[in-house]
Amino acid sequence: MANITKKVSWSGRADESGATGGEGTPLLNGADQPRLSRQDSLRGRPREIPHNDKLLSLKYESLDYDNIENQLFLEEERRMSYMGFRCLEISRWVVCGLIGFLTGLIACFIDIAVEELAGIKYQVIKENIEKFTEVGGLSISLILWAVINCVFVMMGAIIVAYIEPIAAGSGIPQIKCYLNGVKIPRVVRLKTLVVKVCGVICSVVGGLAVGKEGPMIHSGAVFAAGVSQGRSTSLKRDFKIFEYFRRDTEKRDFVSAGAAAGVSAAFGAPVGGVLFSLEEGASFWNQMLTWRIFFASMISTFTLNFFLSIYHKNPGDLSNPGLINFGRFESDSVAYNLYEIPLFIVMGAIGGLLGALFNILNYWLTIFRIRYVHRPCLQVIEAMLVALVTAAVSFTMIYFSDDCQPLGPDHKEEYPLQLFCADGEYNSMATAFFNTPERSVRSLFHNQPGTYNPLTLGLFTLTYFFLACWTYGLSVSAGVFIPSLLIGAAWGRLFGILLASITNSGSIWADPGKYALIGAAAQLGGIVRMTLSLTVIMVEATGNVTYGLPIMLVLMTAKIVGDYFIEGLYDIHIKLQSVPFLHWEAPATSHWLTAREVMSSPVTCLNRIEKVGTIVDTLSDTSTNHNGFPVVVQIADSDEPPKLCGLILRSQLIVLLKHKVFVELARSRLTQRKLQLKDFRDAYPRFPPIQSIHVSQDERECMMDLTEFMNATPYTIPQETSLPRVFKLFRALGLRHLVVADDANRVVGLVTRKDLARYHQGKHGLEELQLTKT
């Protein structure tokens, strides 16, 4: 029925389990791995991505979304009064408010910076073009345009490629992984944020086919991770507040709120933001958490609105939220009609097809990049090349276009280019290219029928499609939302115009803006494949629920059609990074697998009272590098095998070793301060490596009592449990280690994320991904 490749159990670096490899053969055979130096792999550049989506990397650690309920934790919780919990709850709200505020503020900063810089740029180029249109010598204008773009893009690419490669792209795949429980190194650091913000400004001003919305989500997440911890490791400041939140569970909740606040600021869509967080991240829906996320989203839109209203010299007007605003669609009495529904569905299918094409092209391109474009200087050069080509193509299109439109007295174009048009007219192709993408989308939605001729739209769609596809994955910070919307709006408007000319019935089909909106939704849906949250985002961004129903239909059609060919863009990139990403459910045909087949075994266990030397040796073993160890206890005067009594993490052991919590020392120095939760929290999340901890030969002979520190009630499952059942438990509770015990409560195996993520539903039944070290 299903064909499974031979299972190779192998424990690599950052293996979650305390399970020593069954066969011990590294699994670098089969796949033609690019040979990577150890150095490269540590610096975390994109080039280390294995160019094969049938691999699962072992380099990613997991996050612990299940509370570690050891004695210290329980004692603290028991000491806390009801008022204490109320205060905690209030500080959670305060943190969420802060996250929203900061996210709104940064969105405002990005928006204003882009507006101002792009304004200057377009003004300079426009004046230059106008100067040379009459006298000839437009090639000088082209060069000016290209050089300006190149400089901006170069700056953006350099900071990303040399300072913080993780800031490349939209950041949405990374945040998805984080919320899923995979630790992506440096993804929520302050440095990443700074690079991201500067990078996105540079790339948008540099005229690339990118949007500034995706990176907002990442920015919100970074703020969340920073604020909620009450300290910054980069700035070396600890405010000694919110110490309770220094663990993965709490941090994850705040990061969800940050991502939602980012969406909310980007699209003016607070509800869409909440749904985005839930759709991408949450496994367990918790009402209080949802409300806090919602609160953060609200504050974020509100802040952005407030400051933008001041910037736009209309203080106090809060009715135009979001970085992008699709403008108000006129609410006619009949917005659309029943017989248009099939047309919308057809557009959805077209969006799905074009989206799949986009994703396939980008998939090949990404593999090409992984193989050949992995040095930072090459990445910068590629980015500059794209900037050059974008400028040149735009210029050529404008130059050869003869689509002149009358310039009305109330025209909305900010930089109308006359070029070779008659006086009082402007070049319509220039409107589409010579603008920030957000403005182009808006004019495609709202300009009067007849503003664009079909040829202009067709050419624009074609060129922008390939430009956007080439751009995504460059080493610059940028999102794919706006380019997708723009492509879709262009062909959607074209669709509307063609329809009107075919049917010759001007009255109903007259509004090509409506079709532009539907096309934009279809294209975006075809590329990213979110459904529920995207519907709400689109509806909130248009400020009108009238088109809710067609947008839903279109997004769903696009998803169904697109999924037939290839996954969504974010999922492709996650897969290409070999991240052990857990989907919502176990593969359908996996009922015949049980925990026995899935688990890693045998398991490295520790005794409840263990020799320090053994612990140090276990932790130092670089060939395994386990992160969690079942703790067992031998019943006195019995020859039975030891029984499971707890689970302890590498990070906890490190802290214990660092503070030398040894039984012998405790006896001799009775006054010694007892280790507290605070010590673990202070070390979180950057626990030192075992190599940095010095343990003397004498100390190696000491004993360590783990009773107080281990999680005494780890979840266990019997060996016969089916994979879907294991998966459900693991996913619903956000576990990191799941102990497999036999009927006498002896440890027989350990299930970790990679053991579950390894199975996926292929076209020929169940497939098993290969594990890889990089």
Place this chain on the structure above:
Amino acid sequence: MANITKKVSWSGRADESGATGGEGTPLLNGADQPRLSRQDSLRGRPREIPHNDKLLSLKYESLDYDNIENQLFLEEERRMSYMGFRCLEISRWVVCGLIGFLTGLIACFIDIAVEELAGIKYQVIKENIEKFTEVGGLSISLILWAVINCVFVMMGAIIVAYIEPIAAGSGIPQIKCYLNGVKIPRVVRLKTLVVKVCGVICSVVGGLAVGKEGPMIHSGAVFAAGVSQGRSTSLKRDFKIFEYFRRDTEKRDFVSAGAAAGVSAAFGAPVGGVLFSLEEGASFWNQMLTWRIFFASMISTFTLNFFLSIYHKNPGDLSNPGLINFGRFESDSVAYNLYEIPLFIVMGAIGGLLGALFNILNYWLTIFRIRYVHRPCLQVIEAMLVALVTAAVSFTMIYFSDDCQPLGPDHKEEYPLQLFCADGEYNSMATAFFNTPERSVRSLFHNQPGTYNPLTLGLFTLTYFFLACWTYGLSVSAGVFIPSLLIGAAWGRLFGILLASITNSGSIWADPGKYALIGAAAQLGGIVRMTLSLTVIMVEATGNVTYGLPIMLVLMTAKIVGDYFIEGLYDIHIKLQSVPFLHWEAPATSHWLTAREVMSSPVTCLNRIEKVGTIVDTLSDTSTNHNGFPVVVQIADSDEPPKLCGLILRSQLIVLLKHKVFVELARSRLTQRKLQLKDFRDAYPRFPPIQSIHVSQDERECMMDLTEFMNATPYTIPQETSLPRVFKLFRALGLRHLVVADDANRVVGLVTRKDLARYHQGKHGLEELQLTKT
């Protein structure tokens, strides 16, 4: 720190566990229980509600939202090919589509029936009033009005009180319980649906202060439960389709979709519907499920729209979805301003206060009803009394009102009453009362400033508040959404008018309709206390996201203020029914409780190969009536205590006994058909009682092998697990029984829903509810 009443472990009827009572003393002491005959308790009338919210009833069974993975199930799943799973997935979509379609259809039917009947009623009364206004003798009109109302309400009350008491009210509390995992008898039956639909038409036409929207949610859920099972027990038809869906897990998913479709049809809010289902029901967020729910919601709005557009002679116009439509708010450039935000928050606080007052009054009233109004005839009489009083009060208010307004040429009032006003004018108070509540809400939102004078609005708010409060909880099918909106809209508009007169600055404060909207949101939020879903519902119903931000703020303020005094209306009613409802998280200060204290013990276990007589005796024991039993196995040639090897349900044992699956018979009749999953599905969900199964004396000596039928991998926890951890596992996976095992895997206890629902956070720390038999 926390003060816990002495724990009394007692196993009553429909106790989930296989645990025999620790002390065995029934717990009817303490609370002054109304003495109820057994007959009453079986007929399920509301009078059996204990009038104390510190009780937890044992009569409610739980639903099994965790798959019972026994050998039969696993074999079936393993036999199924990937295509099989695809087909299942497709049929899930088909079922959801059907649910949406039927829900939309029934919403359409209700709407048209109400419109037509109410139209006739108002026309008759209006003509009568006009006839008598000049000549005197308006008391005859009053009598006519009262009698018409009384007749409708009587019909509605009779069918509810005598035929199906569970159809009373809005049905939302019942659906909340169902989705939470509590089995409410007869809540999703066809008979309930018929009574509900007829009842709601009668009560709305009868002029009660009720809405027809709440019952839609219940109707959707019933359709879902019916369609997804592919058969109707009431109609005795089995279509032999969708047999795979005949278990609690799948049925729950469809019921979520049905509830969402109901919301969607009621308010034209597909996204709001999805959020409602998730906020109230789902514990585990599953993306595929969410999309299906969304699909059902879409189809439902679509169907309703389509048929209503035909009814309104405007076929194909789909832009006015929902049973209630708030009408289109004019999108001014400045919809609201920053300095209005504090005002909105004040309105939210007022809404919270008024909502809390409403809930407190209704709480007392409900307790009064439970004590004194528990016979069906009394319930019918009360309903008629309310109808009379409503008519009389309305009439008096209209009669004594002298608020005359000019009747414009384009007036929207359908039944303008002239009464004592000059020609060309109409009575403004009459507009508020002499209308279906939906229309009244809409005119409060949209009528020109100056349409209502403040006195009219004040009096209207006051009377309608008490009428609505009295009406909710009557034995009629009706919702509380619309009355809440109406009360809020009235005082909101009043607030707006007063504000305009205080500030004297007409231009900005001129639109009292805006304040009516905010007031409506505040009042509804104060009463029902939903936040996220309600925001979306309001936004979708207004068709405008401009007011999204203030609506959110207002709802959140209303919730915070209201929660300070009393819970939401639905929660009050759930609590008064003593339903073992599981909230989102364990009480904050419950970390010092462990599974050892929480669990029921000792547990009645069965052996893997058990004597039929023992099983029959265990099941027949009416003093315990357990629903789940751990299965244990004694290791051969060992004196160790038996070990846990599985879990089996009462319903499974009943099916086994009915089919006489005995070891001896299997040996003698080799050709006997093997018991299949189908046999369990055919019996689902109405398993016969043990008394109806005849087991002869010979058969009692036979043995039954449970190996194939038990769930071989039940979730277990150690005794030291803290209550929050137990709670999280239980809630996240939707469990019904959770086995507590010691370190040698021996059964020491069983945790069920009532063990967890019993603890709640009171004002003086953790409180424990008492268990009661009724």
